[in-house]
Amino acid sequence: MAEMTTPTTAPATISPASELPRRLAGRRIIFAALNIATIAGLAGAMLALLAADGVGTVEGLMWGAYVLTLPWLSIGFWNAVIGTAVIARGPRPGDPLALDDAAGTPIVTRTAIVMTLRNEAPAEAIGRLRLMLDDLESSGEAEHFDIHVLSDTNDPAIAAAEADEMAHWRHGATRPDRIHYRRRTDNRGFKAGNIEDFCDAHAGDYDFFLTLDADSFLSARVVLRLVRTMQAAPHLGVLQTLAIGTPSTSVFTRTFQFGMRHGMRAYTAGSVWWTGDCGPYWGHNALIRMAPFHAHCRLPELPGDGPLGGHVMSHDQVEAVLMRRAGYHVRVIAEESESWEENPPTLPDFIGRELRWCQGNFQYFQLLGMPGLKPVSRVQLVLAILMYVGAPAWMVFILLGAGAVAANGASVPMGWGLALVGVILFMCFAPKIMGLLGVFASPTQSRRYGGRFRVALGGAFELVASTLMAPAVAFAVAVFAFGLMFGKRVEWRAQARAVRQVTWREAWASFLPQTVFGIALLALFVVAAPNLIWFAAPVVAGLVLAVPFAVLTSDPGLGLAMTRTGVCAIPEEAVVPAALVRLRQIKVSQGGDPGAVSATA
Structure with a gap:
């Protein structure tokens, strides 16, 4: 073991942080009020929709499952709205969260x-x-x-x-x-x-x-x-x-991190606020x-x-x-x-990571009562749990709704129902949409992504892909979450990173349950309640198409075509940082995916 120097800042000299100004407490009150009002409004709208033919046990359970999905939905939406405003406004003097990056100061620590x-x-x-x-x-x-x-x-x-x-x-x-x-x-x-x-x-x-x-x-x-x-x-x-993804020739990776990048920028700025x-x-x-x-x-x-x-x-x-x-x-x-x-390079690999995180986040149920935590820290733990409560809650809502349709048919006010579905979908995708609009509105930023046409094309492609992907992922998370109650668990394994092709055999083995469930839902609505098919269309499409989606989004030819045409391209593909050029050389020498890092730095 090499001899180490003594740290400049010894543990005994580190001083606890002083509290931020009261302005931060005011922000939290505003944020809480916005979310309480939003959740109450969405909960009331769904109750009115379900109560069209009276509220029984099934409708009550459906409403309860739906309400469980709302906190995560609402918080993500308002983070995006506030974050977009913060980014557009730019830094403000006197911001209590401002940090001095101390550029150029001597480094005196180890x-x-x-x-x-x-x-x-x-x-x-x-x-x-x-x-x-x-x-x-x-x-x-x-x-x-x-x-x-x-x-x-x-x-x-x-x-x-x-x-x-x-x-x-x-x-x-x-x-x-x-x-x-x-x-x-x-x-x-x-x-x-x-x-x-x-x-x-x-x-x-x-x-x-x-x-x-x-x-x-x-x-x-x-x-x-x-x-x-x-x-x-x-x-x-x-x-x-913010950590950002490196360029890739995988269709799935390109699409996922294109949306993630825009969503995280607005979402995180609002969350930090x-x-x-x-x-x-x-x-x-x-x-x-x-x-x-x-x-x-x-x-x-x-x-x-x-x-x-x-x-x-x-x-x-x-x-x-x-x-x-x-x-x-x-x-x-x-x-x-x-x-x-x-x-992750493919849909199965992405779901594997989600299941590991789901199990880990559900462990937080045992940690919510830890003494001495700050109130916002407890909220962070609750949010981490709610991230994975939404999937099983939505599946319960869908199953109960399908059962009600099979037993009694259904009559839902079409205009009101479609409006509510539209609002929910918009709120789901609000972080990505607002991040994209921020890039689209800025000539400088849009040029970094290849121009406004490519921004719009990539955004549209990603939103469609996300809509198709979400039901398959939610189904897998829901099945796993219910399995946790019976001892199901995931093993700690290395995360898949190499670009690869998902075979049809692997896709069918992974997504046969989603496909069967989706076909059953489609048949049920066609036979028992054809007027409701528009409500179920996003979920049914994602489930029924899970197998071809997994195969096509891992297709190397399609990935190379997207790379050449700049669909879902990120700025590092057009102007490559010198560090990524050297990283690409390592990846190529190891036989890995060089990604799209091929332009001149």
């Missing part, structure tokens, strides 16, 4: 750059770290950083490859004492346990640590900005910017203050041996609320920057 691995492709993951360190060397600031690769790999062949990659790196490095590799044989606590063990061993060696997943990649400019900002603000405990010091932590691409994290953010082991017991899987938001409880801010800089990640 930071560990920490990447956690579990059965990932070693050459590509470690290659990203090498590029980050090279970029820091070029900036002249690498002396303030050490590299730590923390492995939970249990595949012997991959473990051997990791060790070889690290040995090769150290052998050619000018400062091998700054490059460290450790593999655990006891994978207690998964990724969070791995980080916890690292902090136990190095709490006195570093002021900050930067958490990375195997697909994380940050430029030196962003890393140094985070470090300088945190140096200047001793009340910060966690600091992150009212959450402020109680922001989220997304588990990677974030700078963390070592001392309070080590002292206050150790995760509890949950009681029970079922899927919701044991070690906390979705560790990030729990660590965020514990950091805030300790008096430190958890902050998001709601700006796109050179902080990258990779998104």
